[in-house]
Amino acid sequence: MTDAVLSFRDVGLQFGDRVLWRGLDLDIAPGEFIAVLGPNGSGKTSLLRAILGQTVPTTGTISAHGSLGYVPQQHAEDSDTMMLRGRDLVGFGVDGSAWGIGLRGMSRRRTAVDSALRQVGATGFANRPLGLLSGGEQQRLRIAQALTRDPAILLCDEPLASLDLASQRVVVDLLDARRRRDDTAVLFVTHELNPVLPFVDRVLYLAGGSFRIGAVEEVMNTRTLTELYGSPVEVLRIGGRLVVIGGEDDHHCVAHQYPGDVLGTDAGFAVAGEDL
Numbered sequence: 455m456t457d458a459v460l461s462f463r464d465v466g467l468q469f470g471d472r473v474l475w476r477g478l479d480l481d482i483a484p485g486e487f488i489a490v491l492g493p494n495g496s497g498k499t500s501l502l503r504a505i506l507g508q509t510v511p512t513t514g515t516i517s518a519h520g521s522l523g524y525v526p527q528q529h530a531e532d533s534d535t536m537m538l539r540g541r542d543l544v545g546f547g548v549d550g551s552a553w554g555i556g557l558r559g560m561s562r563r564r565t566a567v568d569s570a571l572r573q574v575g576a577t578g579f580a581n582r583p584l585g586l587l588s589g590g591e592q593q594r595l596r597i598a599q600a601l602t603r604d605p606a607i608l609l610c611d612e613p614l615a616s617l618d619l620a621s622q623r624v625v626v627d628l629l630d631a632r633r634r635r636d637d638t639a640v641l642f643v644t645h646e647l648n649p650v651l652p653f654v655d656r657v658l659y660l661a662g663g664s665f666r667i668g669a670v671e672e673v674m675n676t677r678t679l680t681e682l683y684g685s686p687v688e689v690l691r692i693g694g695r696l697v698v699i700g701g702e703d704d705h706h707c708v709a710h711q712y713p714g715d716v717l718g719t720d721a722g723f724a725v726a727g728e729d730l
């Protein structure tokens with residue numbers, strides 16, 4: 455693929471004797487939505503850290519052709535602070551860039567923060583202390599922070615964790631809108647595939663020191679996951695949802711349902727209706 459925004463060539467990652475995966479060859483296209491799944495400790499966060507240059511792969515190379523935006527895992531301590539306003543958090547995304555100081559730099563910083571806040575619909579609560587905002591509102595601000603750099607690739611580490619279904623929906627819709635409008639590729643680490651199922655182009659599944667990459671139906675099936683885990687795994691489609699039974703953890707595909715979901719397509723997957 456010549457126009458890939460992110461390319462992996464024979465990438466392997468190993469800590470001591472523990473091989474997380476090896477031989478990863480992957481080209482990610484602009485606007486592509488890739489869900490990264492796998493049990494605890496399979497190396498999902500390590501993959502993002504390798505892309506960000508914070509972890510050096512044991513083998514191979516990773517090349518990004520465009521700027522990276524990072525939406526980190528939500529940490530409990532983030533919500534403690536009453537000193538930090540929402541817009542301050544977003545401003546951290548701008549700081550460290552080469553815009554310099556002075557009035558001009560300040561004004562461009564403000565413009566970038568305002569634009570990012572607008573994109574996630576957070577202008578209305580941006581001046582409130584972070585500690586008073588809901589988990590969903592905070593997550594919108596984290597996405598805004600990543601957007602200040604106008605990323606070609608968004609790396610999201612479990613952005614739906616501890617959000618209620620309505621907030622999950624808002625976050626997923628924001629990311630989907632961004633990639634459709636700006637062709638931003640999204641690498642989305644998650645334990646729950648169903649909330650993003652209608653948007654996913656490919657699944658990268660890490661497990662058992664190996665991986666599988668492909669369209670949802672190519673990876674999320676009984677044969678492929680049993681092979682990957684090296685133990686019996688069953689993938690069921692129930693009410694338009696994917697449910698995985700077995701593997702090292704089977705909670706990542708527990709059915710979630712948005713109010714008003716429209717179920718059932720030819721592929722048997724859920725489709726998000728307009729009234730969700």
Ligand SMILES: Nc1ncnc2c1ncn2[C@@H]1O[C@H](COP(=O)(O)OP(=O)(O)OP(=O)(O)O)[C@@H](O)[C@H]1O
Binds near residue numbers: 474
């Ligand atoms: N710098 C490091 N040195 C040694 N081991 C590490 C290092 N970073 C991560 N690991 C180990 O690599 C494994 C993968 O960790 P990682 O956080 O990437 O998993 P994960 O798939 O994101 O897990 P979870 O779903 O629990 O968040 C873990 O066993 C972790 O302890």
